[in-house]
Amino acid sequence: MNWQAIKAIYVFEMSRTFRTLAQSIVSPVLSTVLYFVVFGAAIGGRIQSVEGISYGAFIVPGLIMLTLLQQSVTNASFGIYFPKFIGTIYELLSAPMSFIEIVIGYVGAAASKAIMIALIILATSTFFVDLQILHPVWMLGFLLLTAISFALLGFIIGIWAGSFEQLQLIPLLVITPLVFLGGSFYSISMLPEFWQGVTRLNPVLYLISGFRWAFFGVADVPVGLSIAAVSAFLVLCLGVIWLIFRTGWRIKP
Amino acid sequence: MAPIISIRNLGKTYAGGQVALDDVSLDIAEGEILALLGPNGAGKTTLISAVCGLVQPTSGVVTVAGHDIITDYRAARSQIGLVPQDISIEPFERVINTTRFSRGLFGKPRDDAHIEHVLKALSLWDKRNARNMELSGGMKRRVLIAKALAHEPRILFLDEPTAGVDVALRKDMWELVRQLRADGVTIILTTHYIEEAEEMADRIGIIDKGRLLLVEEKAKLIHQLGRKTLCLFLQEPLDKVPSALAEYALKLGEDGRTLIYEYDTKAERTGITRLLADLATAGLSVRDLETRQSSLEQIFLNLLEDAA
Numbered sequence: 001m002n003w004q005a006i007k008a009i010y011v012f013e014m015s016r017t018f019r020t021l022a023q024s025i026v027s028p029v030l031s032t033v034l035y036f037v038v039f040g041a042a043i044g045g046r047i048q049s050v051e052g053i054s055y056g057a058f059i060v061p062g063l064i065m066l067t068l069l070q071q072s073v074t075n076a077s078f079g080i081y082f083p084k085f086i087g088t089i090y091e092l093l094s095a096p097m098s099f100i101e102i103v104i105g106y107v108g109a110a111a112s113k114a115i116m117i118a119l120i121i122l123a124t125s126t127f128f129v130d131l132q133i134l135h136p137v138w139m140l141g142f143l144l145l146t147a148i149s150f151a152l153l154g155f156i157i158g159i160w161a162g163s164f165e166q167l168q169l170i171p172l173l174v175i176t177p178l179v180f181l182g183g184s185f186y187s188i189s190m191l192p193e194f195w196q197g198v199t200r201l202n203p204v205l206y207l208i209s210g211f212r213w214a215f216f217g218v219a220d221v222p223v224g225l226s227i228a229a230v231s232a233f234l235v236l237c238l239g240v241i242w243l244i245f246r247t248g249w250r251i252k253p
Numbered sequence: 254m255a256p257i258i259s260i261r262n263l264g265k266t267y268a269g270g271q272v273a274l275d276d277v278s279l280d281i282a283e284g285e286i287l288a289l290l291g292p293n294g295a296g297k298t299t300l301i302s303a304v305c306g307l308v309q310p311t312s313g314v315v316t317v318a319g320h321d322i323i324t325d326y327r328a329a330r331s332q333i334g335l336v337p338q339d340i341s342i343e344p345f346e347r348v349i350n351t352t353r354f355s356r357g358l359f360g361k362p363r364d365d366a367h368i369e370h371v372l373k374a375l376s377l378w379d380k381r382n383a384r385n386m387e388l389s390g391g392m393k394r395r396v397l398i399a400k401a402l403a404h405e406p407r408i409l410f411l412d413e414p415t416a417g418v419d420v421a422l423r424k425d426m427w428e429l430v431r432q433l434r435a436d437g438v439t440i441i442l443t444t445h446y447i448e449e450a451e452e453m454a455d456r457i458g459i460i461d462k463g464r465l466l467l468v469e470e471k472a473k474l475i476h477q478l479g480r481k482t483l484c485l486f487l488q489e490p491l492d493k494v495p496s497a498l499a500e501y502a503l504k505l506g507e508d509g510r511t512l513i514y515e516y517d518t519k520a521e522r523t524g525i526t527r528l529l530a531d532l533a534t535a536g537l538s539v540r541d542l543e544t545r546q547s548s549l550e551q552i553f554l555n556l557l558e559d560a561a
Contacts, residue, residue, distance in 0.1 A: 004361060005357060090341060095358040248309055
């Protein structure tokens with residue numbers, strides 16, 4: 001294992017994060033505050049509580065997940081797309097490192113940044129609502145597993161993308177709708193039966209449900225199922241990445 | 254001594270069926286400067302890319318310092334520094350950080366003394382904290398070289414190092430290459446400037462349409478394939494070449510005072526003695542004479558013509 005190379009990529013990527021720290025943090029924090037104002041204050045005033053939890057607190061795990069997914073996908077896809085775009089990928093390909101090491105470096109940095117921002121949002125939300133975290137270790141576990149899985153997805157998108165438009169396509173068209181429809185702002189028990197069934201097909205539901213369970217001990221789906229779903233997604237992404245590198249798809253002629 | 258790079262029957266056919274490399278075999282000795290010469294699209298960059306791991310070869314075997322580039326790629330690649338043809342460089346990063354990054358990628362621990370040495374050798378030390386995008390084109394190219402040298406490679410690939418570079422910088426680059434050779438680094442450079450190959454290389458390989466047409470010591474190549482030109486400067490100007498001298502295919506210079514005779518140095522008889530005798534018979538007196546070795550450029554063009 002070429003640990004020096006992994007470290008070099010990780011440090012290089014994180015230094016970009018810290019160079020653009022203000023914009024990296026300000027915009028997700030601002031949008032979270034807006035969600036709190038709109039959903040918490042305006043709508044939350046009419047919905048007293050969901051499953052015994054104040055509405056303002058109920059949406060916190062969903063909001064954190066929304067940012068975590070967007071951040072991990074965007075960071076990782078941009079992280080590997082940019083060297084491809086400016087041509088510096090030649091250096092990664094000619095270095096004595098395996099593809100696994102390249103993935104660990106980029107995905108590790110993308111997940112780290114996403115978790116950092118998620119924790120900042122968690123801290124911000126304590127200014128608006130009283131929060132309890134029943135299972136802090138599981139909470140961190142879900143953060144970690146989700147961030148890594150979706151950073152892997154982002155990495156795949158970054159390899160696949162042929163333009164900046166394509167790079168933004170998946171987060172915009174797929175991730176955001178799935179998060180909104182995955183029970184970030186409501187419990188699926190509030191939906192008619194038919195739509196409950198449809199929502200169960202949304203993989204993000206299992207993430208948010210499990211994550212919310214770590215906070216409040218309340219879940220839409222059994223927590224074991226949530227863990228299984230995230231793990232399955234992780235394995236799927238790893239499989240795709242393994243295939244990409246084995247065939248040199250979009251990287252090596 | 255075993256070659257530091259050994260290429261055997263290397264072939265590369267792209268997905269579209271385009272043959273970029275066709276059965277290339279080549280040995281490169283440690284410490285030499287090899288220039289790969291060829292027109293654009295000849296396969297020079299593909300050859301380098303295949304050795305460095307950027308392109309998957311279709312066939313053939315390449316070893317670097319005895320390590321196979323596929324099965325033992327870590328050991329093989331750690332010997333190599335690559336300076337690509339295009340200036341591909343992280344625009345927002347600082348010079349010293351990009352250079353350190355490259356060292357890390359090659360698995361070497363941080364070594365500020367070595368990075369300082371490399372940046373100083375490339376006159377980049379004063380610019381170490383500048384962002385890459387603030388540098389001039391020539392400086393960026395030097396940053397690429399610094400990156401390639403950051404991990405102390407034994408072999409350096411320079412793909413078109415002086416393309417689009419002004420004359421002064423080109424001279425600097427040549428000086429640098431000589432310096433590196435003196436340090437024991439093996440250098441493989443591609444160029445389509447014949448002047449460059451002639452100036453720097455120990456050996457020259459000529460590539461066209463994916464085939465390695467020949468590899469030869471530079472001096473030998475010029476000698477073996479060279480034709481020489483004999484210029485005879487006459488006392489009195491002529492209107493045309495006398496018909497008595499027709500068999501020599503002489504050309505008359507514009508001023509009418511120079512006769513130009515081309516001959517093959519490899520031929521058994523160069524015909525010079527007879528020409529001089531016939532000149533005297535024709536009543537022409539020679540004031541001075543000069544011979545010129547044909548340049549690599551002519552040799553190169555002749556070879557390409559023969560291959561076509």
